[in-house]
Amino acid sequence: MTLWKNICLLCIFMIAALYGCETLKSTKSFMPIEEYEKMLVGRLDANYVGTNRCLSACHSHDKIRRDFEASTMGAQMSGESHMPLVNCESCHGPGSLAVDGVTPELVAKDAQESMETACKYDTLIDLKNLPSQAKSLMCLRCHSENATFNLHNWNAGAHALSDVSCFDCHNVHAGPSLITQPKETRDMCLKCHQEQAAEFSLPSRHPVMEKKIFCTDCHDPHGTAGEGLLREDTLKEMCTRCHGEKEGPFAFEHADINDNCAACHSPHGSVNNNLLIVREPFLCLQCHQGHTTTADATTRVSKGAYYTRCTDCHSQIHGSDLPSASGKGMFIN
Structure with a gap:
């Protein structure tokens, strides 16, 4: 009975894995960075009008303003923070053409009639249709090597090379953490990594689905110097952060494979006990x-x-x- 159960689980895992491979983004060719920078300039015939003008003109009464003011970016822009690092036009480009003809009186009138004030959004940078590399470059202009929160490993990381952008996981207008789903980082990862989602349903597994550990405990989604976005340089160092009793050194050690836990274990899940790849x-x-x-x-x-x-x-x-x-x-x- 146990054998048939394992066979059924293996079949389910293989089907889910094949489906998952189709959902992962594929690597695309890159252009010179100067080409992406040109996409972030905005209209040359427009002028900068400031955040207050943007919010009072188009976003005085909608959810975007409320969410943005509660976000990290919005908090940094407030007068009390003394950290005016960014404003609306840092990402969207100069906004004078977008708010041309839009007055506080017009906004108030539209609000009374439950109407959204029509701004000329097509004069701003089209963020949604930018290539992934350009979207990430916009964030990296601030989150650079010298920033407090820097992403200097991003461009060499697996996500950047697989056409994933910052916007796929983060919503600038969201909340303080800027994560698309702050309380469900597991689901955010597994919506693309469905092969791993299938492994986490196997009998022997790390308790990710139970929310006792998280993908980000082992992996840094913003990129690392090592393989697999691991937070440590080697797989052994990563595993022994929790499994310290297995680290050694010992008088009698398992030769050759002692630095590669994956030689015997499948870290995300297995049909065998103790995450073993084979019984x-x-x-x-x-x-x-x-x-x-x-x-x-x-x-x-x-x-x-x-x-x-x-x-x-x-x-x-x-x-x-x-x-x-x-x-x-x-x-x-």
Whole structure:
């Protein structure tokens, strides 16, 4: 019964994985950075009018203003913050043409009639239709290497190379955290990474779906120097942040693969216990030649039998300072 259950789970996982691959964005060719910078200039025949003009003209009574004032950007723009780092036109471009002819009186009149004041939005930078690289460049103009919150690894990261932009996860007009779904970062990641979503439904898994750990505990979505957007330089360093007892050094260590936990474990989920990529003893037999019992057996076990679980004798797989054995495995002839 257990075998059929595992087979069914494996089939579901494969179907979900194939579907997930289709939803991930693909890498596109890049243009010189100067071409993206040109897209962020805005209309050359327009002038800057300031944030107060933008908000009083077009956004005096709508949700955009309320959300923006509650966001990080809006808080920095307030007079009390003394940090006028950005304003509306830092991202949208000069707005004089957009608000031309729009007066406070007109806005008040439209509000009384439950109408939205018509501004000439087509004179602003078309943010929604910019290439992903241009969208991210707009953010990187402030979030550069010298910024307090810098994203100096972004351009070399997997997300940037896969045509993902800052706007896919962040909404500038949202709330203080600017995350599209502040309380559901897991779902935000898994809406694209559906192969991993399927793995998190397998019997042995990290408790991401239970919200006990989060994708961002291991991965930095803004880019890292290592592979897989890992927050540490190596996979072993990443794993031993939590599994410190496996780090060592030990007097007797598991040679060759000690720095690569993924040689034996599937970090997101597995049909096997302990996140193993293959069940015992077959996982061990991929590298080690199996051996039979040599001692005279005092039970029903005969000499020359195989043990079903290597860990019943070799219990400290990751390393040990002393030999040890434990378990309740069975011999097989």
